[in-house]
Amino acid sequence: MAFISVTSPHSHRANSTAGVMQQLLLATLPGVLALFWFFGWGILVQITLSVITAVLCEAGILYLRKKPIAFYLKDYSAVVTAVLLALAIPPIAPWWIVVIGTSFAMVFAKHLYGGLGSNPFNPAMVGYAFLLISFPLQMTTWLPSEGNFGASTGVENTLQLIFSSSPADDASNYDAFSGATPLDELKTQLDLDQSTDILQQQDVFKGFIAGAGWDWVNVAFLIGGCFLIWRKIISWHIPVGFLAGLGILAAAFSLYQPAQYASPLFHWFGGGCMLGAFFIATDPVSAATSDKGRFIYGFLIGLLIYIIRTFGGYPDAVAFAVLLLNLAAPTIDYYTQPRSYGHDKPNRGTAKKDS
Amino acid sequence: MATEYAKISLDGLWYKNVATVQVLGLCPLLAVTGSVVNAMGLGLATMGVLIGSNLAVSLIRQFVTDAVRLPVFVMIIASITTCVEFLMQAFTFELYEILGIFIPLIVTNCCILGRADAFASKNPVIPSVVDGFMMGAGFLVVLLILGALREIIGQGTLFADFDLLFGASAAQWEIKLFDEFPGVLFAALPPGAFLGLGLIMALKNVFDARLEARAKAQQAPVTLGSKRVRTTGHIT
Numbered sequence: 001m002a003f004i005s006v007t008s009p010h011s012h013r014a015n016s017t018a019g020v021m022q023q024l025l026l027a028t029l030p031g032v033l034a035l036f037w038f039f040g041w042g043i044l045v046q047i048t049l050s051v052i053t054a055v056l057c058e059a060g061i062l063y064l065r066k067k068p069i070a071f072y073l074k075d076y077s078a079v080v081t082a083v084l085l086a087l088a089i090p091p092i093a094p095w096w097i098v099v100i101g102t103s104f105a106m107v108f109a110k111h112l113y114g115g116l117g118s119n120p121f122n123p124a125m126v127g128y129a130f131l132l133i134s135f136p137l138q139m140t141t142w143l144p145s146e147g148n149f150g151a152s153t154g155v156e157n158t159l160q161l162i163f164s165s166s167p168a169d170d171a172s173n174y175d176a177f178s179g180a181t182p183l184d185e186l187k188t189q190l191d192l193d194q195s196t197d198i199l200q201q202q203d204v205f206k207g208f209i210a211g212a213g214w215d216w217v218n219v220a221f222l223i224g225g226c227f228l229i230w231r232k233i234i235s236w237h238i239p240v241g242f243l244a245g246l247g248i249l250a251a252a253f254s255l256y257q258p259a260q261y262a263s264p265l266f267h268w269f270g271g272g273c274m275l276g277a278f279f280i281a282t283d284p285v286s287a288a289t290s291d292k293g294r295f296i297y298g299f300l301i302g303l304l305i306y307i308i309r310t311f312g313g314y315p316d317a318v319a320f321a322v323l324l325l326n327l328a329a330p331t332i333d334y335y336t337q338p339r340s341y342g343h344d345k346p347n348r349g350t351a352k353k354d355s
Numbered sequence: 356m357a358t359e360y361a362k363i364s365l366d367g368l369w370y371k372n373v374a375t376v377q378v379l380g381l382c383p384l385l386a387v388t389g390s391v392v393n394a395m396g397l398g399l400a401t402m403g404v405l406i407g408s409n410l411a412v413s414l415i416r417q418f419v420t421d422a423v424r425l426p427v428f429v430m431i432i433a434s435i436t437t438c439v440e441f442l443m444q445a446f447t448f449e450l451y452e453i454l455g456i457f458i459p460l461i462v463t464n465c466c467i468l469g470r471a472d473a474f475a476s477k478n479p480v481i482p483s484v485v486d487g488f489m490m491g492a493g494f495l496v497v498l499l500i501l502g503a504l505r506e507i508i509g510q511g512t513l514f515a516d517f518d519l520l521f522g523a524s525a526a527q528w529e530i531k532l533f534d535e536f537p538g539v540l541f542a543a544l545p546p547g548a549f550l551g552l553g554l555i556m557a558l559k560n561v562f563d564a565r566l567e568a569r570a571k572a573q574q575a576p577v578t579l580g581s582k583r584v585r586t587t588g589h590i591t
Binding site: 100108130133134135136138 | 537539540541542544546550
């Protein structure tokens with residue numbers, strides 16, 4: 001009679017890829033609802049288009065790579081990439097924007113590197129950066145937030161905006177529909193030698209912290225992110241490091257010259273900050289892996305976002321900061337290996353020959 | 356003789372292609388292929404320099420010792436590049452302005468020094484000239500494909516601004532492929548060049564793999580027979 005000796009833990013449940021991805025999708029729901037409430041039907045149309053494109057692209061390229069199609073489609077990773085990209089795109093961007101961006105993300109950023117688990121860069125952010133560089137006009141035209149699930153723009157009008165790229169009544173009304181985001185507007189105004197006092201004056205900034213609607217969208221993503229941490233889908237290190245990096249720089253600058261630099265709260269709750277901190281920077285494939293490494297990785301992303309937002313050419317910077325740190329993640333891992341049990345010191349880099 | 360030239364030509368255009376196999380001269384390749392006309396201008400200039408340097412190196416190959424060959428080759432290449440630069444300045448001034456620093460930089464294009472050292476310094480004059488022409492042609496073809504790809508995706512046109520190279524009558528050669536094409540800026544920027552070159556190289560590798568598979572299939576099947584090895588006789 002043979003006794004099989006097994007080490008603890010004795011009861012465990014496999015955390016499948018599909019399960020993780022489904023919970024991630026669930027966690028985006030508050031954010032999706034908030035975007036829907038403030039910016040109307042466009043966001044739902046974008047998500048639908050993006051998911052369809054992503055699934056088709058994934059199936060197509062799996063067929064070309066002679067991999068089992070149904071098996072890989074069932075892990076929901078394509079859907080997650082699609083949803084994250086769609087959440088970052090302006091709700092009234094023309095349909096081909098999201099289709100091009102999603103297919104670029106799936107084909108070039110994910111599968112050319114070997115598919116899920118092998119991509120050095122976050123596919124959704126590669127798609128976003130590609131779109132932002134290629135189509136700067138369409139990618140920075142946002143609707144002003146309004147509330148009521150887009151009742152005033154209406155479903156038909158939104159569909160018309162997306163699919164024929166001009167609104168129903170008159171093309172000259174287009175400017176009445178569209179506008180810059182609060183971050184964009186603040187950057188423009190500061191460049192025009194205005195002070196941050198305009199945050200209290202203009203319509204686009206009328207929210208409780210960081211611009212009409214945007215603060216609530218960020219709060220919603222924060223709630224979704226807390227759900228992810230509670231479910232242990234992500235660890236707290238990356239988001240906390242991210243927010244700390246962004247907050248410390250923002251606090252330092254705004255204490256130094258409040259008229260020139262917006263407050264940390266504005267940076268935390270403006271633009272894609274919370275979406276980036278909890279959903280994008282935490283991508284387990286392209287992020288650093290040890291706890292210390294994750295914190296450093298998030299912290300550096302936060303610093304970079306503040307630097308690019310404040311001194312760079314683009315109003316928001318989550319995509320670029322995350323992509324740059326994706327590039328640095330292997331180096332961070334190299335220097336932050338945890339101490340393994342039974343050793344006095346952690347390994348640094350490759351194993352030494354002696355000892 | 357004929358087979359020798361056929362081999363030189365095939366090597367230049369396909370098997371040892373400067374851009375897709377040797378992956379040399381990437382700096383100009385990636386920098387100036389934003390449109391077909393730029394690509395053609397730089398491709399022709401490189402080809403001219405390559406032919407000229409191969410010719411000159413082959414002529415003096417008996418008189419240059421190994422120790423000083425590289426400085427001598429570089430001197431020859433530099434003087435020919437300067438000639439080409441002056442020619443372009445005289446006849447296609449606008450294109451010369453657009454290509455800018457990348458024309459003098461032909462001197463540093465590794466494929467030219469590489470061919471001078473690897474081929475022209477060891478072969479007679481005529482094969483060397485043919486080699487220079489074919490290597491240049493292979494480079495030019497890749498430049499043109501990449502230029503066309505990036506021009507179509509980046510601007511939605513093909514053969515725009517050809518009057519810069521071929522005179523005023525070529526101004527109508529421009530083909531507008533789409534109406535109201537927004538232009539994918541990404542393709543016109545350097546990352547588009549990296550991506551495009553990568554795709555072209557991948558395509559070539561796919562072709563090669565197919566050719567190899569076909570050649571294998573056409574080979575006579577191995578006849579089954581005795582696999583015993585004879586070990587009689589002396590083994591030294």
